[in-house]
Amino acid sequence: MEQYIIKGGTPLVGEVVIGGAKNAALAILAAAIMTDETVHIDNLPDVNDINVLLEAMEGIGAQIKRIDRHTVQISGGAVHDFNIDYDYIKKIRASYYLLGALLGKYKHAEVALPGGCNIGSRPIDQHLKGFRALGAEVEIEHGKILADADRLVGSHIYFDVVSVGATINVMMAASMAEGMTILENVAKEPHVVDVANFLNSMGANIRGAGTDVIKIKGVSRLHGAEYSIIPDQIEAGTFMFGAAVTKGDVTVLNVIPKHLEATIAKLVEIGCEVEEFDDAVRVVSKGKLRHTQVKTLPYPGFPTDMQPQMGVALALCEGTSTITESIFENRFKYLDELARMGAVSKIEGNSATIEGVERFSGARVSAPDLRAGAALVLAGLAADGITIVDDIVYIQRGYERFEEKLRELGAEIEKVSSEKEIQKFKLKVS
């Protein structure tokens, strides 16, 4: 089992290039099998979730050609199997996008119920409601979602909750339904817009992505395309909070600053200096950090996927801060791990009260999920002494070369997998 070992106390300083957005890329890869022609996708992040999804797609007959770590060519023409097994996708959430893609193109899909991070109850009732409204029969049997339709017909669908996954999934299926679909109360996340743009580049007719209402005029076929995925706002935000907690000076490159507005606002509130450029953002943290409040909300609100990273910063702020987590009820597990490093917090329902401390002390902690794991790495970088983060397989789901990028910013961090390597690192940094 691999771990990160970190000697904290060095400010992160320098520039870091941000990769493509995992959560956009996963949906776009799935959507790529909706045409028989070749699709060329660029700016893919080289992370475990992507590789697992590509394997699952190969398993049903898609031809996948890796051009390099960030570029892939996909031909969906040879897809002959509409059945995705649990073994492939138990580790990832976004396997559910193969439902929308297969149902849209082939009117039939059998996909195991998705996995993903254990951050709370994660129903998919809104996805199924959307597919049924388009005319599909949908059943859950033996852990699989079976969706079947003679034809899909456009419909007017109001989502009861704002869901990124349901919005994208139903948008995919509806793009190959007959007639007009109107989706209301949809998610407005940048990756929803990116997937709509990608589908449109394949010949779909989708309008309104990024607003509350998406209108889709179904088409009978989609064609090949070349597409470059948007930058990952969560990877960028993680490095930006890295600057905040280590009293560093980090510029994230290849970002869309507009997508980072909520993160930037909170960094400014806690006392960081933030400079925005066309496709870069610089975060400088000098003095003490100030306490604040934050509530996670759908975009353009503060993203739940940034909540643990912000929580680590708040645990180092002067005074008392509060976090309200309104999307997933089980996203505070990192606070128990952070307590081992000296953080002081109390969780009540979906809120956490955090009493800032002067410093963390290095300790052995476990990553409970992807973003919580990344947040604990940030805590280790800010802490006195040595921190070991276990279960980094979660972090590897969504961060490419995380430790290398941090080292390029001056961090003392290694990926290790044995006691011998841990001792070697300790000797090196002592």
Ligand SMILES: CC(=O)N[C@H]1[C@@H](OP(=O)(O)OP(=O)(O)OC[C@H]2O[C@@H](n3ccc(=O)[nH]c3=O)[C@H](O)[C@@H]2O)O[C@H](CO)[C@@H](O)[C@@H]1O
């Ligand atoms: C692979 C991927 O892109 N994952 C992201 C996606 O997850 P995911 O697509 O699972 O998240 P959703 O936006 O669907 O979930 C938002 C809220 O809606 C609820 N809900 C969702 C669907 C449904 O059918 N019924 C229902 O009640 C969920 O329990 C949650 O409380 O968006 C989340 C919210 O930005 C992010 O944290 C995840 O990183």
Ligand SMILES: C=C(OP(=O)(O)O)C(=O)O
């Ligand atoms: C929660 C996340 O991913 P998933 O939805 O795939 O579990 C995430 O990207 O932070």
